[in-house]
Amino acid sequence: MNTIRDLDLKGKRVLVRVDFNVPMDAEKNITDDIRIRMALPTINNILEQGAKLILCSHMGRPKGQRVMDFSLAPAANHLSAILDRNVLLAPDCIGEESETLVAAMQPGEVLMLENLRFHNQETENDAAFAEQIARMADVYINDAFAVSHRAHASVVGVPAYVAEKAAGFLLQTEMDFFHKAMDTPVRPLVALVGGAKVSSKLGALQNMLDKVDSMIIGGAMANTFLKSQGVDMGASKIEEDLLEKAREFEKEAEKKGVKLYFPVDFVAADRFAADAVIKNVTYRDIPEGWMALDIGPASTSYFQEAMADARTIVWNGPMGAFEMDAFARGTMAMCQVVASSHALSVTGGGDSNAAVKKSGEAANISYMSTGGGAFLTLMEGKTLPGVEALK
Numbered sequence: 001m002n003t004i005r006d007l008d009l010k011g012k013r014v015l016v017r018v019d020f021n022v023p024m025d026a027e028k029n030i031t032d033d034i035r036i037r038m039a040l041p042t043i044n045n046i047l048e049q050g051a052k053l054i055l056c057s058h059m060g061r062p063k064g065q066r067v068m069d070f071s072l073a074p075a076a077n078h079l080s081a082i083l084d085r086n087v088l089l090a091p092d093c094i095g096e097e098s099e100t101l102v103a104a105m106q107p108g109e110v111l112m113l114e115n116l117r118f119h120n121q122e123t124e125n126d127a128a129f130a131e132q133i134a135r136m137a138d139v140y141i142n143d144a145f146a147v148s149h150r151a152h153a154s155v156v157g158v159p160a161y162v163a164e165k166a167a168g169f170l171l172q173t174e175m176d177f178f179h180k181a182m183d184t185p186v187r188p189l190v191a192l193v194g195g196a197k198v199s200s201k202l203g204a205l206q207n208m209l210d211k212v213d214s215m216i217i218g219g220a221m222a223n224t225f226l227k228s229q230g231v232d233m234g235a236s237k238i239e240e241d242l243l244e245k246a247r248e249f250e251k252e253a254e255k256k257g258v259k260l261y262f263p264v265d266f267v268a269a270d271r272f273a274a275d276a277v278i279k280n281v282t283y284r285d286i287p288e289g290w291m292a293l294d295i296g297p298a299s300t301s302y303f304q305e306a307m308a309d310a311r312t313i314v315w316n317g318p319m320g321a322f323e324m325d326a327f328a329r330g331t332m333a334m335c336q337v338v339a340s341s342h343a344l345s346v347t348g349g350g351d352s353n354a355a356v357k358k359s360g361e362a363a364n365i366s367y368m369s370t371g372g373g374a375f376l377t378l379m380e381g382k383t384l385p386g387v388e389a390l391k
Contacts, residue, residue: 001390002166004042004141011107015137016042016168017154017386019144019339019370020057020075028074035146038078038370042143043083043110043320052105054136055079056093056113056154057144064120076112083110090114093122094132097143102136104147122153130157143168146371148386158390165390170370175387177367178378181346182211185312192307192334192341194219195317195351198242203248204316204379209252214259216303218295218319222263225250226283234268234286250351261306265296267327274324294320295330303334316379318351321360335359348375348376 023031030036046053060070073089080087085183090098093113101111106110113133116122120130130153136141140162142148147155148171159165167175181189191212193201198221208215223236228246253260264283268290269276280296281287295303299319307313315338322331332355338345339361347353348369350355356362369375374384 001387003172004045004166004168007139007164007166009046009049009139012051012138012164013054013102013105013136014051014139015056015133015158015162016046016056016141017144017147017158018042018055018057019057019146020055020072020079020148022075022078024074028076030078033078033082035370036075036082037314038170039168040082040145042141043079045169046081046141047108050107051139052107053104054102054105055087055110056116056133058117058122058147058154059115060117062115062117064118064123065160066118070115070117073113074113079110079112083349087112093119094129099136101267109182116152116154123150125151125153125157127157129153131161134158134161137162138164141168142166142386142390143170145171145369145374148371148384149374149377151385155386159389161311161327166389167390168303171387173197173367174369174371174374177346177369178375181312181314181344182208182378185211187312188213188310189312189314190307190310191215191287192303192313192315192338193217193317193321194221194331195349196220196237198239198246201376201379202245203315203381204244204376205249206252207381208379209249209256209258212258212314214261214306215253216261216306218263218299218303219317220292220320220358221317223292225262231283232286233292234288234290234314236286236291255352259306261303263292263295263299264302265298266292267294267296267330269293269326274326276326278326293324294322294327300330300333300337304337307337307339307341307343310341313338313341314343314379315345315347315352316349316375318355322351322355328355328358331355332359334360339364348372348379355383
């Protein structure tokens, strides 16, 4: 896979797939611009080389309709302020008017195409749509790791029609850190896995058995494993259809010498609400009708011990319903444990990264991946269509 370092871009039309799907408030002010700032190394390199920069991205889910609430205008204006240069927004991502704007560009100018998902052909990976976008470019750069697991037109269709293609700095960094953490780790390698469902991460869990030295399983997905061991989990969220799979997974882990850690106590509540009655209980003492919504202090200490000697930690998924303060303590504690570790630490997934940011420990994590779905796809041992399209 080529990277942007391998290309001479002077005077060329360079189309960059970025992920500017940023959160905004009711007044369309961007509330978190990290996705835009993560693309700046690639953007600045292209401009420094004297190229004509064309950016494309999606915003939200307009479902193929021209819904101006999902316009990329706020992103174009925000980037313009950051770069201190004009960023022109094209009226569409395809069509004669957009092509005319590209044809008139001078080296060092920046044009942002309007939301790709105003067209259903984007998510359908329509070949004719991809070709229309590609004809505006001499070079294609993918710098959108977060959508590289999706076989969409701007991710896999366009590069098929462009002779020169490469990964941007962000995509390259994402792949490098994942490779360093999962394929060539400094051992012991510990995986910390949480979240709501075993079903959404079963493939990742099974693939990691061949890679990790130990695995900590928390969050609501731990409930299914504990239930499969015969523990009464009260009214906790359980995936009943996966109890046998959970038992098989534990046997496979034992066979492969991978140590598994599960919560030994919980913050239990009589209902899922911010003002619920709560108490700390051991994993065998959840009251009838109550639910486990966070790991307890004993589990925090137990998991901390499990990571004490780790040289590499990969984290995906929170330990509880951290969105509510009553059930956030376990996840916040894990943020501090991972951040204070001497291990290489890589987090992936929107919830994990949101928790780390909430804890104030973001600066102490080695790398926070920008893509939840793409990160999970790699954890499952699969390739990313967006990366394969660059080869």
